[in-house]
């Protein structure tokens with residue numbers, strides 16, 4: 001028998017698994033009415049051919065920022081089409097297009113202008129983008145809303161030139177989305193002042209809200225009565241503890257279902273959720289560690305060393321250990337700071353600044369945010 005047919009014949013707890021995929025955009029976003037309305041309140045101006053104010057959307061991972069932006073985009077485009085108003089919303093994920101050049105080239109491409117991803121000067125690319133408005137390629141008075149999702153790392157690595165350029169392009173409104181409230185530190189005053197900026201905050205979901213979100217998905221994706229009744233509340237509770245992350249809640253649910261299929265049970269049991277948690281954590285840590293550059297791994301190694309010794313980890317102490325481990329083949333203290341930032345963005349560590357009392361200044365304290373055993377396994381495998 002063909003392997004695919006054989007596998008296809010196996011019983012599954014899923015009815016339609018694609019509804020548990022990250023890329024699926026639900027019709028309905030429970031507990032995000034307020035945030036959707038906030039975005040709409042600003043964007044609605046586009047329908048009267050006025051450039052909407054810029055918005056910044058903040059919130060921790062999995063609080064629905066991307067989903068809300070895409071939802072609002074869909075709704076706005078629908079009305080704009082019906083009313084025959086010239087509005088476009090372009091979505092860019094800045095982890096895929098990581099410099100000003102790339103983002104603007106991508107925007108041109110999405111709008112039908114063929115611009116190469118390398119080879120031109122930045123000035124040429126910007127000109128091509130501005131020409132899209134000048135030549136009235138899109139008819140009169142195009143209003144363009146640009147969603148810059150996950151903008152943090154771009155700003156940090158490439159500076160605020162992108163925002164500078166876009167805020168100086170007429171008829172463009174920017175919606176930047178960030179997981180970190182502090183991301184504005186990367187924007188210089190000259191740009192800050194021209195961002196006509198409204199802030200929308202996405203709070204973490206609590207366990208009850210996550211239950212509602214999961215319930216809707218379960219109906220679409222799992223067969224009837226495939227879940228033991230504790231499964232949804234448990235996924236929700238665990239994800240609420242992980243800073244109200246809906247993506248994590250959905251991952252737990254999907255992985256638990258996959259475990260049921262692997263084990264060949266007709267039902268997803270409560271203990272599968274706990275197993276799923278370990279599996280997800282394990283995969284996350286291994287994925288991150290596997291792709292880290294070697295100097296970054298040395299930093300993690302130093303962190304592990306200090307954590308195992310139960311020492312309080314300051315960046316200075318970390319750098320000392322790091323230098324010992326690398327035996328001269330080390331990068332500057334400044335670079336270590338960048339590494340620490342990146343590890344924090346990846347969720348492997350957390351940092352907090354503490355004051356040492358008058359005259360002693362402030363110190364950064366670093367904490368590992370994952371299981372040390374898991375991390376060790378991932379490092380040495």
Ligand SMILES: Nc1ncnc2c1ncn2[C@@H]1O[C@H](COP(=O)(O)OP(=O)(O)O)[C@@H](O)[C@H]1O
Nearest residue numbers: 022029030061062063064065066067213246247
């Ligand atoms: N209120 C909600 N209702 C239904 N699904 C949601 C809701 N909020 C988030 N999700 C889902 O959770 C996952 C993470 O949401 P996402 O918008 O990507 O979060 P963020 O961009 O804030 O990290 C996505 O699969 C999304 O569809």
Ligand SMILES: [Mg+2]
Nearest residue numbers: 065066067149
């Ligand atoms: Mg997102």
